[in-house]
Amino acid sequence: MCCLRQFLYPSEEGSYKLIRFLVERLSDSSEVGGKAGPEGVNDERKEKEGSSGSNLEDQTTGDKEPDLSRDKVRVKLDKLTLKSEVPEISVNDVRTSSTGRFNKDRQTNVFSGNHSTEKVQNQEQLLMEEVKAKTSELEEELELVKEAADMAFDVHHSIELHLEKLNELVDVRRHHLGELTSQWEAVRKPLEAKKESLQVSVYANNPYTQEKLRKLKDYELEKESILFKIRKREEELSKLSTDLEKQPKLASRKSYIERVKEITKNSPKQEADIEQILKDTRELQLESNSIQERLHRTYAVVDEMVFREAKKDAVGKQAYRLLTSIHKCFEQIREKILATDRIRREVGEHEKKLAAMASRSLNVDKLQADLDAIRRENQYLEKCLQDQ
Structure with a gap:
């Protein structure tokens, strides 16, 4: 209990001793911070031992000389604090600033190096892909040119035979494309149904979004019908074009007049x-x-x-x-x-x-078309005669 009271309420001599001990410790730590290497470590160890010894001596001397003046202690304390604060601040600031700057520079250099490396790799990959695509296109063109040259200089087979073969290949590709389209339609319809069900479940609580979704469905249905009509008309156009190519050349108008x-x-x-x-x-x-x-x-x-x-x-x-x-x-x-x-x-x-x-x-269709054309021509001629 007595020791606790002395620690909480120290005497004036005890406080002076404590201040002197702390000042000496600060001065020792500042001097040790300026040294480096194994010699600095040994010196630091020696100084610690000396400081501990001096502290003990000071304590013993303090015990022997209790009548030390207050002014002398204050002057000595000020000198020691001034000597110890300056090197400690400079050494710590230099150390922290140098380590922080080195870490920042290292991080920025590493980040910039990684970024530039990734950029160069991406550019190299893009260039390689472009070169491969161009090479494949040129190879395909070369194969086509070779096949065309072989067809042109082929003496044993006529050009019509090659054209028939090409038309057969085109028909096969068109049939294959139709099969792929049908397969895609078979896969697309369940996916669209799933998408619609998810949209309905998401927008079920919002009437505004439900109205927008309904309009969107109407537009999609209209688009599908238009696309279906376009595909149907394209098929009819291709069929009529092939039939027109297969049809013989029409006779002249003069021959029809002679027949009439x-x-x-x-x-x-x-x-x-x-x-x-x-x-x-x-x-x-x-x-x-x-x-x-x-x-x-x-x-x-x-x-x-x-x-x-x-x-x-x-x-x-x-x-x-x-x-x-x-x-x-x-x-x-x-x-x-x-x-x-x-x-x-x-x-x-x-x-x-x-x-x-x-x-x-x-x-019969051709004859009916010719008859209609002749009738229109006769009506036009009669109209011209009536106008004259």
């Missing part, structure tokens, strides 16, 4: 022939009707006579049976002759049509 003139010139003769054929047909029909009527009357008379005789004896009955069977057979023969004649006429007509189709390539 020839038809109009032969029309009176054809009408006369048609009238003659109709007249002959009517005469033959009248003759056939008269013969059939005579035959029916003759059959009715014979049938009545044989029927009367059949009532008298068995021979008459047998004759009547033979007459009816003959009548039926002749009726069947007549029907078969008429059917055969009709079939023969139809066969002749079909043979004529086949011969006409074989002699010239008949295209």
Whole structure:
């Protein structure tokens, strides 16, 4: 308890001793901070030992000389503090400033070096990719030029054969592209459905965003319909272009005019022939009707006579049976002759049509288009004549 009281409330002599001890420690630490190397360490150790010894001596002397004046101690304390503060501040400032500057310079140098290295590597990678792309393009162009030269200087095969092969390759690529498009559509639709469900779940609590999402869906549907129509029209255009290339060259307008003139010139003769054929047909029909009527009357008379005789004896009955069977057979023969004649006429007509189709390539759409063009041209000429 006594020691605690002396520590909390020291006497004047004890405070002077403590101040003197602290000042000497400060001076020793400042002198040790200016030294370096193993010699400095040894000197520091020696000075520590000396300082400890001096402190002990001071303590003993302080114990022996309690009547030391207050002014002397204060002057000595001021001198020691001035001597010790200046080197301590300078050494610590130099040390901290030099280490901080070195660390900052080192960090900046390392960062700038890494950044410049990454930049150079990226530029080198970009240049290598550009060179590879250019090289591949040039190689493809060289292969195409070689193939074109081989086709041009090929004596054994004609250019048309090579064109057919190229068209086949184009068709195969187009078919492959269509398959890839269908596969992409099969993958795209579930992804879009998932996207729409996620959008609906995200924007479910906001009516404004729901309205925007609905408008966006409408626009997307309209865009899809427009793209579908465009693709359909492009397919139709490609198909019509190929059909147009396959079609033979159209005849001149003069040839159509000559054909129309020839038809109009032969029309009176054809009408006369048609009238003659109709007249002959009517005469033959009248003759056939008269013969059939005579035959029916003759059959009715014979049938009545044989029927009367059949009532008298068995021979008459047998004759009547033979007459009816003959009548039926002749009726069947007549029907078969008429059917055969009709079939023969139809066969002749079909043979004529086949011969006409074989002699010239008949295209109904082409003929209809030509007829419409001729009609428009005639209307235009009539209008010009009326204006004149």
